[in-house]
Amino acid sequence: AQTVTQSQPEMSVQEAETVTLSCTYDTSESNYYLFWYKQPPSRQMILVIRQEAYKQQNATENRFSVNFQKAAKSFSLKISDSQLGDTAMYFCAFEAGANNLFFGTGTRLTVIP
């Protein structure tokens, strides 16, 4: 069974600073994908970044980057130069075999002006 764990229910960061959100997962699959989704107060789910497990290089998307440690089954999200619009719930998600997504419980991030 796949599980996704986010151990930080809430975090805060000063505007323009850097913050890292943690995620660990457990799976017996060898080929899978990992995602970070953002859910602002509107509650829409927005894809932030995606990582393929077979790729060693960490994914980056502008101010967002991941630290993917396959052996440790760890997938953290780093947000650089935090902006007020980054305030949201962030969900880590796992997908194996191009099937459904398994989500973690989320981290509520607040960016403080």
Add this chain to the structure above:
Amino acid sequence: EPEVTQTPSHQVTQMGQEVILRCVPISNHLYFYWYRQILGQKVEFLVSFYNNEISEKSEIFDDQFSVERPDGSNFTLKIRSTKLEDSAMYFCASRRLRGNPDTQYFGPGTRLTVL
């Protein structure tokens, strides 16, 4: 940029009533999904749908739930007899391909309130 749309944005219903939640996936997508999120909890998978049939479903997706693609564009989730615990945000998602590093794109959600 094409996007997944869902209607209505908010649905209020009485316990025991039937509701139909509607989704229009991205036009060239072939795989469709429903997820739900009870307030304050994580997003949970309900069902996936491909080639006009259910591919996979979770334990949550019991006989009270059904899905349908009635035409070439809509994808619906029906709850036959709603319960209080069905109150949640329901997300539709679609993807173009399976077996590729492809992404599920989510709609904005329908907030279902059962009174």
